[in-house]
Amino acid sequence: MKKIVKKIKNFKYRIFFDENISENIFFKNYLDNISKTFVIITSKNIKEKISIKIFNLLQKINKKVLFIEIEDDETNKNLKTAEHIYKQMLENNFLKDTYIISIGGGVISDISGFVASTYMRGIGYIIIPTTYLAASDAAIGGKNSLDCDIGKNMIGTIYHPKAVFIDFDNFKFLKENEIKYGGSEIFKIALVNNKKLFKKILQSKDISKEILIESIKSKLKIIKKDQNDKNFRKILNFGHTIAHAIEKESNYKISHAKAVYLGIFIESYISYKKKLLSFKNYLKISTYLRDNDLLDNISTMNIDNLIIHISLDKKNVFENILLSLLKKIGKSVYNVRIDKKFIKNCLTRCLEVK
Ligand SMILES: NC(=O)c1ccc[n+]([C@@H]2O[C@H](COP(=O)([O-])OP(=O)(O)OC[C@H]3O[C@@H](n4cnc5c(N)ncnc54)[C@H](O)[C@@H]3O)[C@@H](O)[C@H]2O)c1
DSSP: OEEEEEEETTEEEEEEEESSGGGOHHHHHHHHHHOSEEEEEEEHHHIIIIIHHHHHHHHHTTOEEEEEEEOOSGGGOSHHHHHHHHHHHHHTTOOTTOEEEEEESHHHHHHHHHHHHHGGGOOEEEEEEOSHHIIIIITSSSEEEEEETTEEEEEEEEOOOSEEEEEGGGGGGOOHHHHHHTTHHHHHHHHHHOHHHHHHHHHOSSOOHHHHHHHHHHHHHHHHHOTTSSSGGGGGGTTHHHHHHHHHHTTTOSOHHHHHHHHHHHHHHHHHHTTSSOHHHHHHHHHHHHHTTOOOOOTTSOHHHHHHHHHTOTTOBTTBEEEEEEEETTEEEEEEEEOHHHHHHHHHHHHHHO
């Protein structure tokens, strides 16, 4: 099994890659050694094709396993779902030595990470991400979050998984849209910190293994500099203030992956209008997004409502809207203070011309 190991403070990040991991001896031994009891958190969509194989493997090596299936659309990424999981684990007598195995996209890994970090004050967990977005981003870096009525990702912790196992076979079950938009976080990572990766993306039609691995390495490098999101890691928020507002305003009908492309488009425009990014670079980004048909039509969205969501973003400080923006392709800045009126003008322009 190929692996990336990155030491971040006193913690070693371990990310393994292979095909068909449920048949892999290393994977089997890994699970055999870490615990006697496991809880698999997964969803209906992936249960039969993916998760059941891991369940069977755990049974074969005589582990106590509980299978918890949840609805994995964004509207269920909340405390109610977390409570449902805690309850099942408690009722079935799962104690502190339990390991959670998260099998799914970013919704499943966010919920699983949150539950792992809070159940009995914290238990071990591993992630098997099954979407490109989760493999490139949600599973990497230890952030987890739940949504609440007020906004997206408002509740959460930073709690690292003991390991991440990426099985390339799992991506073959993805629907067309999950593949089409699944590279949005990779595109973001390239824009904020890796110009070479940006060039590779422009030259490639798909999300290749090489692109995925390069993107993970880039993210780990950023996290190594600022594990707790106090300063440099904030560059990863590029595109996200607008993306989260769009998701919320659409009542989560627009997926996170799609919204991130829109957020990148609008925040690139803001970067250009703030005289941080050149027009040439803004054009390079917007042309890629248009040519690949990655911008959903949101021209009817209510801009005043978007501004309300943006004003409630958790990255703001003392009512100041703070954005992470681009200076160049591969270079970014964080904590840029932006006036509400300025954002409103940019939003109006972007929604018109898109
Ligand atoms: N914690 C972080 O650092 C972080 C980073 C980025 C995104 N996120 C979060 O991740 C979530 C988005 O994740 P996502 O894009 O993976 O979406 P998702 O988890 O909603 O999954 C998208 C859909 O694909 C299905 N699916 C997943 N794997 C599949 C497979 N292999 N085959 C077929 N169908 C499959 C799911 O059942 C779901 O219907 C958002 O909630 C976002 O906030 C978190």
